[in-house]
Amino acid sequence: MVKIRQLRRQDVDYVLQNTKREQWGHTKRDIERCLQYEPNGCFIAEHENQKVGHVFTVNYDKLGWIGLLIVNPEHRGKGIGTQLMKKAIQYLEKKGTKTIGLDAEQKAAPLYERLGFKKAYDSLRFTKQTQKHTWIPTQTKNILPLKRNDLKTLTKFDAKIFGANRTRILQSLHDDYAEYCWIAKRNQKTLGYIINRKDDNVCRIGPWVCRPKHIETAKALLETCIETVNENSIEVHVGVLAANLDAVALVESMGFVQRPRSIRMFKGETAPKGDTLGVYGIVAPETG
Ligand SMILES: CC(C)(COP(=O)(O)OP(=O)(O)OC[C@H]1O[C@@H](n2cnc3c(N)ncnc32)[C@H](O)[C@@H]1OP(=O)(O)O)[C@@H](O)C(=O)NCCC(=O)NCCS
Numbered sequence: 381m382v383k384i385r386q387l388r389r390q391d392v393d394y395v396l397q398n399t400k401r402e403q404w405g406h407t408k409r410d411i412e413r414c415l416q417y418e419p420n421g422c423f424i425a426e427h428e429n430q431k432v433g434h435v436f437t438v439n440y441d442k443l444g445w446i447g448l449l450i451v452n453p454e455h456r457g458k459g460i461g462t463q464l465m466k467k468a469i470q471y472l473e474k475k476g477t478k479t480i481g482l483d484a485e486q487k488a489a490p491l492y493e494r495l496g497f498k499k500a501y502d503s504l505r506f507t508k509q510t511q512k513h514t515w516i517p518t519q520t521k522n523i524l525p526l527k528r529n530d531l532k533t534l535t536k537f538d539a540k541i542f543g544a545n546r547t548r549i550l551q552s553l554h555d556d557y558a559e560y561c562w563i564a565k566r567n568q569k570t571l572g573y574i575i576n577r578k579d580d581n582v583c584r585i586g587p588w589v590c591r592p593k594h595i596e597t598a599k600a601l602l603e604t605c606i607e608t609v610n611e612n613s614i615e616v617h618v619g620v621l622a623a624n625l626d627a628v629a630l631v632e633s634m635g636f637v638q639r640p641r642s643i644r645m646f647k648g649e650t651a652p653k654g655d656t657l658g659v660y661g662i663v664a665p666e667t668g
Pocket residue numbers: 402449450451452455456457458459460461462463483484485487488489490491492
């Protein structure tokens with residue numbers, strides 16, 4: 381018999397071990413942050429007192445997100461993944477969520493479809509390696525370091541485009557990666573921003589959000605991230621929604637190479653009320 385219970389801090393190493401096995405590239409801090417976002421909305425499945433799987437949620441008011449669903453390989457195919465998903469959906473619906481989103485690996489899509497999720501569009505993954513350079517990066521006067529006191533106005537800007545308020549996510553990412561966050565402004569008006577989660581030898585870009593059709597600004601933000609790293613062979617990863625053709629064309633023109641894609645799926649009333657054309661880079665599959 382499988383029991384589902386709330387996930388606690390002591391379970392973070394177990395989750396990390398699972399994400400490592402799946403080669404998802406999470407750090408311990410990534411998982412701790414996810415637990416901080418929704419401390420009561422992350423769950424562990426246990427069989428005979430052994431941990432056998434987990435799932436995480438994030439509640440953005442009317443929009444909810446589900447991610448980090450993994451079941452131990454020897455326990456798969458027995459309905460545990462479905463049970464964890466049902467618990468996550470129930471948690472979000474109790475919070476008043478009207479729409480639930482997730483990024484599905486191809487093989488997992490049938491599981492989600494059985495639970496009422498519908499495919500919206502592909503969620504693409506791109507990678508490139510950095511090269512150390514000797515030139516001084518061109519200073520675009522519109523691109524400035526993102527300061528903590530920018531966050532209040534920024535979260536309003538972000539909510540219009542993403543479709544929900546992500547204050548606690550943006551604050552927490554800024555706390556961890558302050559020196560890798562940039563904002564684009566013109567005449568005091570926010571045009572876009574980008575966060576580069578730079579860890580030892582990897583950069584994970586996102587969120588990367590801009591006013592729709594401000595392609596030059598989006599490009600300048602991404603270039604600033606890459607140029608300021610200025611080290612050799614750092615892998616840069618970014619997740620781009622296939623529905624944003626400008627973003628796809630932009631990363632391809634900058635030499636990013638596509639990796640296996642996921643599928644963005646939604647369950648519920650409607651897709652979020654944001655503007656997909658302004659979302660150049662997602663935060664992460666588990667948070668949207
Ligand atoms: C996805 C996963 C959690 C499902 O757990 P589970 O306990 O086996 O799930 P259930 O028994 O409730 O349902 C089985 C369904 O899982 C999906 N599935 C099967 N193998 C899978 C795999 N290797 N990877 C992802 N999903 C898979 C299928 O939809 C399957 O349904 P089907 O048999 O009708 O095709 C588990 O396969 C897993 O941990 N995979 C690796 C991590 C992963 O891909 N997570 C999902 C990311 S979106």
